[in-house]
Amino acid sequence: MPLAALREILAAAGVDASDLPEISGADPVVRTRYRVGTAGAAALAALGLAAARFGELRGLPRQRVAVDLRAAAASLRSARYLRIGGRPPPPQWDPLSGFFPVRDGWISIHCNFPNHRNAALEVLQAEANRQEAEKKSAAWYGEPLEDAIHAAGGCAGFVRSAAEWQRHAQAQAVAARPLIEIVRVADAPPERVSKGARPLEGIRVLDLTRVLAGPTCARSLAEHGADVLKISAAHLADSGPMDVDTGIGKLSARLDLRSGDDRAKLERLVAESDVFSQSYRPGTLAARGFSAEALAALRPGIVCVSLSAWDTTGPWRARRGFDSIVQSVSGMAALSARDGRPQYLPVSAIDYVSGYLMAFGATVALERRAREGGSWLVRVALARVGQWIADRGILPQNTLDEVPAELPDQELQALMAEMETPAGTIRYLRPVVRLSHTPPHWSRPPVPLGTHAAAWP
Secondary structure, eight states: OHHHHHHHHHHHHTOOOSSOOEEEOOSOSSSOSBOHHHHHHHHHHHHHHHHHHHHHHTTOOOOOEEEEHHHHHHHTTGGGGOEETTBOOOOOSOTTOEEEEETTEEEEEOOSSHHHHHHHHHHHTOOSOHHHHHHHHTTSOHHHHHHHHHHTTOOEEEOOOHHHHHTSHHHHHHHTSOSSEEEEEEOOOOOOOOOOSSTTTTOEEEEEOOTTHHHHHHHHHHTTTOEEEEEEOTTSOOOTTHHHHHTTTEEEEEOOTTSHHHHHHHHHHHHTOSEEEEOSOTTTTGGGTOOHHHHHHHSTTOEEEEEESSOSSSTTTTSOOOHHHHHHHHTHHHHTOBTTBOOOOSSOHHHHHHHHHHHHHHHHHHHHHHHHOOEEEEEEEHHHHHHHHHTTOBOOGGGGTTOOSSOOHHHHHTTEEEEEETTEEEEEEOOOOEESSSOOOOOSOOOOTTOSOSSOO
């Protein structure tokens, strides 16, 4: 099953599927009927294979690549295992985020960012009080409330069954799209790859992403030696402790792209970079002058990685979206319901698998740049990845009866490592992919957002 999933990923990217990595273990690992371990292990194996093959261009020996499926499943809730100074971080979920009753079922409302919370409360005409907000939501039908919250600048998803979602125009648009898209967007000469001790050593990655999937992409590139500079902005909400977990291996600077001076700084960074990864809504960065075509003009040979929620076609193509919202609209939350109330999966599988696929696509594009030249665009969409995870098949309910809520402590501790950071000693989940010659690891500690100058060291 995991190797079949891996072959699908490689086929979608047009990558040779001979000499596949070893994937050990099987689902279920966590309490969900979705084969999330299979999906995570396959995506990580694809990344490991791409990194090893790119390393061969640098003079590194051919490597054995292996992934443990149980460790891959654990990685899909990596932030859960983070400890800062021996303590777990505070809750990341806003008290107003989650499922609300509506006249025809349930709706998931995202309130983890203040602007999204305010938009939802404005539509509901409610104060920041869960009981009052639920009373107001119960007077609405689900789809009109979903539309109204998005129109107000918020983010919500009416809970549908899988069959209901498959009949939706957006689901049909998503189903017609590839799992991952790697396209040449401009010409550029091939770029010779210098010798290196690690597969991605010296590759410079600009990380203009937020929340989880996008930051996971850049962190995954860093574990194979890439230099990553995260670019955030002081006026945008951050993700709190999650930024510590996804910030491992990265430098961090602030730029405000509403400022001409800061846009010019970003242009100078682009000119010296290899990968530009972004997860803003479609068209947002293009409006600031950073479309894939503009980036290719600034830096011929650039690899642009773009994450969207709903892909590039369909009525929702410009809508906001998150892992939890995709779960809600697509049938995942409905299938996971307990006592009639929908539930989120116990792991953020859509986010993490999307991040791993983004990193895989970036590495494949870097190899193509080295061999044939060109500037490249890699596209991944949360909704398409969610569909692919569901397509792995649904486990029978009785297979979960004896699955523990957590990995055994001894098994989990073997997956952990420690690092000194400005916030103190952190304990974190180590990289899951195993390479026989260049074991993945992070060489930089996470730092507070904006710690560094907006410049390459």
